[in-house]
Amino acid sequence: MQLPPEDRTLSPRTGYTRAHWEAAADALLAATEPYATADRALYHFPGDHQSWSGRLSDGLEGYARTLLLAAFRRDETALERYADGLAAGVAGVWPRIEDRSQPLVEAASIALALRLTRPLLWDRLDDAVRQRAAAWLGDALTAEPWPCNWELFPVTVGGFLQEIGYETEASGKAVDHHLERIEQWYVGDGWYTDGDGRKFDYYNGWAMHLYPVLHAWLADDARLLDLYGGRLEAHLADYARLFGGDGAPMHQGRSLTYRFATTSPLWLGALTGRTPLSPGQTRRLASGALKYFLDRGAVDDHGLLTLGWHGPDESVLQGYSGPASPYWASKAFLGLLLPPDHEVWTAREEAGPVEREDEVRPVGPPNWLLQSTSSDGLVRLHNHGSEDVRYDPYYTRLAYSTVTAPSTAHDVSYDNSVIVGGDPRRTDIEPLGVGEGWVASRHTACGGARVTSLVLARGAVEVRAHLVAGAAPGTPVRVTGWAAPEGARAELRPAVGLTDELTGVTSEDATLFVALARLTAEPDPVPLEESVSVRVEGTGELHVRWNGGPEVRARLTDGAVASADLVPVSVPRAEAAG
Template sequence: MVIRSAASLPLPPEDRDLSPHTGWTRSHWEAAADALLAAVRPFAGPEQALITLPGPRPSISGTRSDGLEGYARTFLLAAFRIAGAGGDDPQGLLTRYAEGLEAGTRAPTTDRELTDRDPISWLAIGDRNQAMVEAASIALALRLTRPWLWDRLDPEVRERARAWLAGALHHTPVDNNWWLFPFTVGGFLAEAGLDEDGAAEAAVRRGLAKIEQWYLGDGWYTDGRPRAFDHYNGWAFHLYPVLHAHLSGDRELLDTYGGRLADHLAGYARTFGADGAPMHQGRSLSYRFAAAAPLWAGALTGRSPLTPGATRRLASGVLRHFLDRGATEPDGLLSLGWYGPYPPLVQPYSGPASPYWASKGFVGLLLPPDHPVWTAPEEAAPVERTDAVHPLPQPGWLIQSTVADGLVRLHNHGSDDQPADQVLPDEPLYARLGYSTATGPLPDGPPDNHFGLVVDGQVSERGRIRPFGAGDGWAASAHRPRIGAVELPGVTVTSLVLAHGADEVHAHLVTGAAPGTEVRHSGWPVAGTAAETWTDGPLAAAGTWTDGSPAGARAVRLTSALQQVEGYTAAETVRVPAGTAFGPICALPVLSGRTGAGPSLFVSVARLSRSAARSLDGPSVSTEGALIRVVWSDGSSHEASLDLDGPSIRRKD
């Protein structure tokens, strides 16, 4: 799929010879970085110490922390830009960031709010406070620009900055990817010869030891919770260790963490749509094109299974995807959202400058202009080569992609973001059965991509997931459905997805429920500026479009179809006016039925596609007890049997 819509920032002409898929080259990345940095310049405070961007509300850390965030995250972008240019800095960026460093560290404070008396000082680093996060970006930026900034500072300023940064080494981070923030600070201080007491080297060792407990293999980390998988794998767990190993020249460390990154990229590269969209799953999605960071890191360190042309195609596709779709406001600032502003996506820790962690997506500028990643012709992304269904057993995911429409779907049977010692309410960005590059979960209203039992008018939540694995065209899991904080006594739902081409077969075996209990299964939530819905007997479907979309006015962009096979007795399509991150109007297919005496099997066929088709000519599916037989359109087949201990799967080509 060739991306042709116009970007929102001033950019050079496209080069379709070098980059036939996106049209973008290194000069486009440089121009995008320059434009993003120019947009924040008017919001720098006195002496450049804090960059306080406008926004609907401050983060829970307060306005001073938000201003520090604006400084740190844009400094990181400036560092990638200038280090990649060999120190060339015609805009004088480093002069401004050096001035801010000198002013902000004069008298660090614990006062969370900016005042007329003190509109300059940085927030002091403390236990689990946001200043520790920003210290990592500042330390990495200083490390990258050391010859042109740090080494030219007055000794007194260096000492004040060192003392402020060292606070990260002596305070406690949140027990998750945050351990990599003191790790990153320690790496810079040790390299700069500022580790007299050994605390910096200790922070490096401690950070690597901490993340080791969350490494499951095949390039996948959980994020401090037993089953929390998301983009933090790429833009945190892999990025910081491999950058440290690369910058320090530690070959042994790079062999370990670079090898893990390569393993991760083998699956991760399959999660990008042909339009450049990353997977809409997990928290902190307003970081947007930070999703490109691990792709670039693999190329930078020579630890990637991707060719240079495929790397640039994927990374440029991500950046262009968002800039073409309104990620920046008219004043050029990144908004808190996905395309434009989207309040339901904003976490309590998010402030107006939080989206500038997207700066990590520019790590590719560290590669010199003559590197093959910039000079090789773009090559097709995995989604553009062949239809594929790829299992990722560690996170319990099944990645399904189709060439015809460039869509990628993630079937989730392993990620729930639940802590070890309690079960919290379902988090829509983790607990759903499916995610994609073109849909987002509903923040309000009926749960999408969900199977639940209805008790006293409430649909049960999924809670903690027990994964059964993912394999050749399948993924499966079980959960104990709950209403609020209370599990339905003795009830278990065993779930299975089978996928082939664009088609999905979903099966849910309910055991222990009272006969006659209502169940509901929902499909893909498609959104746009307009929608149409239809039902046809056992089929519920919806189509959405965006007026004036690149495909043409009122062009159908997405269709979601869900058809009952076994156990369900009714089909309907629900309109959800609140919409999703992909559009203000959403439509959702829903099936319903009731349990019988003993274990009850519910089977459906689903499809998410860029099609205007009003029917689902899907696979042939039959059931016999708990046995499910599926014959796909090309004659290949799956046979699956479900019980409390998981599925038994046979595949025949």
């Protein structure tokens, strides 16, 4: 990929300008063109990996997701090719949109692209093609989505069909119905769960916020834009802190092969004026993420996005991941809808949150604690509230970061876990609260044992305390920490109840295990033992003294955590310390 020379005057932190985004979009589009079928209705990219939906659906995905890129780029030459493909697709090539089928997902990308480029594509089609296309899209109004972010695909299709006057009553009802459906998953302060349960990840940004806000903006609906735009603005205050100083997004959640799609809510805030970020911060974060991936092999020798994170990496894939799945990264180019003279393109880059100061930030709805250090640009996420319905290393580990990847189920190391009886599974996660410098939760471990966990953080240092109850006496317990990343060091030291091998055994009563942890890229950090001291009284009363900082007292009981000195905490069965 040939990019323009870096501009370190306008963009002192990344060197990237609008010209770099345009060049990246053009190169990605040009690389996909040879893989279109003769009628241009499908795009079949090379590779052995196929999604569970099959080759035909994967080919439609290739068309839809690259069309979205052409739409954001407003590339009229490319859009002419996609017009030909659309005519062929709706003439019988594309699979029908059925209940819970992948074509419903791709219909949303197609509808959004058509809505964004209506004068350049839709309005130039023959009337017969338009009628067939509207009828094909129309099945999205009645197809049953999976109960998660899929509810927003009929919204996106319905918004376009309303605009062109197709089945306006049915389209309007579909929009209203599915927008109402996502209300049950809004948990406040700008956060949604992705369906029932506590699934918190990037789908908040590239789906749950993106589609409602874009619909409201395109429909020029002030009421909806106030509602969904206000939520987006609140979300971005937390979201902006999920990017490391090197541009890396947090390595957590599913569909990570979409890579720099993580930037789409940043651009969306600027596009709609609903953002707490300055223009220079917005571009710095977005360009940082794009540069991060382009510099690390996200694009192969053919110019195609690979299935992975940096390069190919099957550990970040799901069953629905097909050869074209990474092209949902096209959402990153939403910023090109902003004109070249918009201040988000003309302002000088400003430091992102992680670059300005050290921060330990509580995030209430997902019960996360974000811990960042400006000296090395690392961001760590202490997860005490996010969970998938199955044991998933990308949801259920105790911590994630911008420089580490969770070990997979085939890796016996099981980073950031409390392994009870040899089993690392962490299920039934119950948030117990989060505050300034701390976060706590309870979960079920092997054999029904209950683990109450508390993390205290300051700078790059962590105190991790785990109270294990309900396990048979003598059950082995192992505590693990960060997986050692390249260019950084991961440390874990026993503090209470653990041997030097970070193992212990349970007693008849609840047993407390405490460790000191640190993930840092500083070349010569102060030894952990000099950063903090820990003392325990009784079964679960913890005394922590930070070097040069406060002393914190916390009491852990089976299912509750209380702290009297740092912050007042109110949780079920909490006992105020001292």
